[in-house]
Amino acid sequence: MINKVIASASEAVADVDNASTVLFGGFGGAGVPYELIYALYDQEAKDLTAVSNNPGYHEEGIAKLIAHDRIAKLLCSFPVQKDSYVxxxxxxxxxxxxxxxxxxxxxxxxxxxxxxxxxxxxxxGVGTEVAKGKDKKEFNGITCILEKAIKGDFAFIRAKKADRWGNLVYNKSGRNFNPVMAMAAKVTIAEVDEIVEVGELDPEAIVTPGIFVQRVVKRS
Structure with a gap:
């Protein structure tokens, strides 16, 4: 019987090694897997490469990992915000x-x-610092730069509901980066508000199929 439900966040993140690349879902405060992040903090993995839309606020979310020097490199879109002082x-x-x-x-x-x-x-990014050192080609008279795919060893994502197979549905804007991150990691861990029986989720509402999810943890 397929059952991807893990008893606790700490158990779910126990095998995250030093120097792992971790994709962290969320946009602002929506869809952030806070319990998985704090379990990773307690686990003490370091020298991590983090992929996140932002670096967290105050000392919340991945800002807590950054504050304690657990993250060596950040791939990010909005690193400088009012409350991202860490x-x-x-x-x-x-x-x-x-x-x-x-x-x-x-x-x-x-x-x-x-x-x-x-x-x-x-x-x-053409004509900006983003293009520095990247291959350039022209298509239909438009200059373009080459961007490489991002993949993770782990993805920490947040969803509204899951079943034991790992099928996921999201809550409105909490969806954000979570579905694409779920697809791009070797091990995807989903922190969810509710776990339901197989068959209870409307197939038309499932955004992330269970094939992309290895572990499911219910929020405490």
């Missing part, structure tokens, strides 16, 4: 590296990673 200080101190990625490009790089597309060309 990241700003660590970056000024040279304690964390940053790869700044336009938001749409980041989403597409992650989607490509899950779809088996190793790289693609886009006009976004």
């Amino acid at each position: 990241f700003k200080e660590k970056y000024k101190q040279g304690k964390i590296d940053l790869e700044l990625i336009p938001q749409g490009t980041m989403a597409e790089r992650i989607r490509a990673g899950g779809a088996g597309i190793e790289a693609f060309y886009t006009p976004t």
Whole structure:
């Protein structure tokens, strides 16, 4: 019997190794897998590469990992925000590296990673620092730069409901980066509000099929 439900967040993240690449779902405060993040903090993995839309607020979410020097590199779209002072200080101190990625490009790089597309060309970023060192080609008179797919060792995502097979539905804007991240990691761990019986989820409402999810944890 397929059962991907794990008893606790700490058990679900126990095998995250040092120097792993972890994709963290969420947009602002919506769809952030906070319990998995804090379990990872307690687990003490370090030298991580984190992929996230933002670096967390105050010392919440991945900001807590950054504050305690667990993240060595951040791939991010919005690193500088009013309440993201933890990241700003660590970056000024040279304690964390940053790869700044336009938001749409980041989403597409992650989607490509899950779809088996190793790289693609886009006009976004041409003529800016984003294009530095990247291959350029012209298509239909439009200059484009080569962007490589983003893949993770782990993806920490948040959903509204799951069944024991790992099928997921999301809550409105909580969907954001979570579905594409689920596809792009070797091990996807879903933190959910509710676990239901197989067959209870409307097949038309399932956004992430269980084939992309290895572990499910119910929020405490």
